[in-house]
Amino acid sequence: MIATVSTKLINIAAIACVGTAMLFGAGNGTAHAANKLVAQVSISQQRMQVLVDGRPAFEWKVSTGAKGHATPRGSYKPTRLEEMWYSRKYDNAPMPHSVFFHGGYAVHATNHIKRLGTPASHGCVRLHPAAAADFYQLVETFGAANTSIVIVE
Numbered sequence: 001m002i003a004t005v006s007t008k009l010i011n012i013a014a015i016a017c018v019g020t021a022m023l024f025g026a027g028n029g030t031a032h033a034a035n036k037l038v039a040q041v042s043i044s045q046q047r048m049q050v051l052v053d054g055r056p057a058f059e060w061k062v063s064t065g066a067k068g069h070a071t072p073r074g075s076y077k078p079t080r081l082e083e084m085w086y087s088r089k090y091d092n093a094p095m096p097h098s099v100f101f102h103g104g105y106a107v108h109a110t111n112h113i114k115r116l117g118t119p120a121s122h123g124c125v126r127l128h129p130a131a132a133a134d135f136y137q138l139v140e141t142f143g144a145a146n147t148s149i150v151i152v153e
Contacts, residue, residue: 035053035142035146036051036052036053036054036142036146036147036148037050037051037052037138037139037142037146037147037148038050038051038054038147038148038149038150039051039107039135039147039148039149039150040150040152041062041064041071041107041125041149041150041151041152042152042153043064043065043071043073043119043151043152043153044153046061046062046063046064046116046117046118046119047059047060047061047062047117048060048062048107048125048127050135050138052138058131058134058135060116060127060128060131061116061117061128062116062117062125062126062127063110063112063115063116063117063118063119063120063121063125063126064119064121064123064124064125064126064151065119065121065122065123065124066119066120066121066122067119069121069122069123070123071105071121071123071124071125071151072102072105072123072151073151073152073153074102074150074151075148075149075150075151076101076102076148076149076150076151077101077144077145077147077148077149078099078100078101078139078144078147078149079100079101079102079144080100081098081099081100081136081139081140081144082095082098082100082106083096083097083098083136084096084097084098085098085106085108087104089104089122090122094111095108095109095124096108096109096129096132096133097109097129097132097133097135097136098136099135099136099139099149101149105123105124105125106124106125107124107125107127107132107135107149108124108125108126108127108132109126109127109128109129109131109132109133110126110127110128110129110132111129112126113128113129116128125149125151
């Protein structure tokens with residue numbers, strides 16, 4: 001419960017920073033290099049760190065691809081967001097708060113929270129439902145153009 005409240009407060013602060021930067025930057029004609037959201041996924045550590053304007057804001061356990069189901073490495077931009085999606089490939093498996101980044105690959109919520117921190121997916125990046133909702137909201141706020149998903153070994 002405390003972690004959820006803390007996460008929501010950080011999320012609100014991040015959104016407020018974006019709004020403030022946009023407000024103060026709008027009148028002077030300068031482009032603000034900030035307002036960037038970067039999700040760095042470490043396959044080896046099974047963690048995702050979220051950076052807001054280069055500063056760590058969140059860190060969550062993830063589950064990436066299990067044996068035989070690789071998670072693609074590289075740097076990506078979100079291609080679409082789906083508040084609720086069902087996998088056509090994997091028996092209509094629910095994928096809440098999906099942030100798609102490479103074809104059918106997405107960062108999304110999972111009900112298999114006991115598996116977080118270990119490779120367990122078919123290639124997607126799975127998050128705790130609360131973390132996935134927060135990440136989804138951040139991507140909506142910052143926009144796909146200002147968001148990067150970086151997946152490394």
